[in-house]
Amino acid sequence: MVYLTRKCEFSASHYYHNPEFTAEENQRMFGKCANLNGHGHNYTLEVTVKGDVDPRTGFVVDLKELKEILNREVIEVLDHRHLNKEVPEFLAQIPTTENLAIAIWVRLQNKLKVAKLHRVRVYELPDLFVDFYGEA
Amino acid sequence: MKAHLTRRYMFSASHRLHCEGLSEDENRAIYGKCNNPYGHGHNYALEVTVSGQVDSQTGMICNLVDLDAAVRCEIIDRFDHENLNVRQEFEAAVPTTENLSEVIFNILKQSFTAAHLEKVRLEETMMNSFEYAGGVESQP
Numbered sequence: 714m715v716y717l718t719r720k721c722e723f724s725a726s727h728y729y730h731n732p733e734f735t736a737e738e739n740q741r742m743f744g745k746c747a748n749l750n751g752h753g754h755n756y757t758l759e760v761t762v763k764g765d766v767d768p769r770t771g772f773v774v775d776l777k778e779l780k781e782i783l784n785r786e787v788i789e790v791l792d793h794r795h796l797n798k799e800v801p802e803f804l805a806q807i808p809t810t811e812n813l814a815i816a817i818w819v820r821l822q823n824k825l826k827v828a829k830l831h832r833v834r835v836y837e838l839p840d841l842f843v844d845f846y847g848e849a
Numbered sequence: 850m851k852a853h854l855t856r857r858y859m860f861s862a863s864h865r866l867h868c869e870g871l872s873e874d875e876n877r878a879i880y881g882k883c884n885n886p887y888g889h890g891h892n893y894a895l896e897v898t899v900s901g902q903v904d905s906q907t908g909m910i911c912n913l914v915d916l917d918a919a920v921r922c923e924i925i926d927r928f929d930h931e932n933l934n935v936r937q938e939f940e941a942a943v944p945t946t947e948n949l950s951e952v953i954f955n956i957l958k959q960s961f962t963a964a965h966l967e968k969v970r971l972e973e974t975m976m977n978s979f980e981y982a983g984g985v986e987s988q989p
Contacts, residue, residue, distance in 0.1 A: 716989055729908070731906060731907065733906070734906075742907055742912070743907075744914065761989075806908065807907065807908035808908070809903075809907070809908035809909050810854070811852045811854065811903045811908055811909055811910055812903065812908045814852055815850050815852065815903065831989075832988075832989075839857070840856060840857035840858070841854075841855070841856055841857070841913070842854075842855050843852055843853065843854050843855070843910075844852065844853035844854075844855070844898075844988075845850070845852045845853070846851075846853075846988060848850070848851040848852075849850065849851065
């Protein structure tokens with residue numbers, strides 16, 4: 714079993730707001746992330762796949778194919794977008810880094826043909842990242 | 850859905866690697882320049898990984914403000930700009946980064962209970978880092 718990780722970047726804006734909370738509760742829970750005018754980040758995404766090395770090609774996964782899947786399923790959907798307003802998953806769910814990692818996993822999980830998705834890691838900042846392994 | 854969250858922190862401290870039970874020559878042979886008598890320092894980077902169910906109301910595993918407060922209060926305020934050798938945590942242990950990782954994990958395990966502590970990862974320099982997950986294997 715070999716693990717392979719591909720890295721890419723996207724930039725997006727968001728804010729944290731739960732309509733079931735009062736304005737004070739939103740402010741207390743989410744702090745400056747609750748500013749309804751939104752703010753943005755340069756996100757770094759690391760996608761790790763696992764599998765056996767194909768003896769004919771020496772690959773765990775066709776990197777070109779992986780890059781195409783990442784671009785089509787993730788980057789084109791999220792890059793230079795407002796997550797709350799333009800990305801379907803976040804019309805009714807708060808676009809925290811936790812939820813973003815889960816949404817990216819769901820978008821990718823059935824798209825890989827040979828290798829298996831192992832981990833989605835999303836950096837919101839260099840000192841903050843979330844890992845999702847597909848666990849319930 | 851269960852997710853893992855990692856936050857990175859910095860602190861600076863000095864130490865000297867020296868084992869009382871060994872001779873001067875043995876200490877020198879084992880620890881090399883880390884055994885120099887007056888010690889030396891590092892900028893440590895600490896990564897704390899916690900896990901838990903993502904709360905459907907908040908979209909979060911735990912509130913980062915609470916995690917930051919616990920790490921600041923229990924770890925950064927304790928070790929930043931200190932000499933590790935004279936601290937009570939290292940009265941009976943050499944302040945290697947292996948031992949420091951274990952000390953930090955055990956302190957946080959006691960003091961931060963809002964999410965499950967998965968592991969701590971400690972970078973001593975750009976070239977070496979150590980991980981401790983409470984004695985269990987952590988996921989790659």
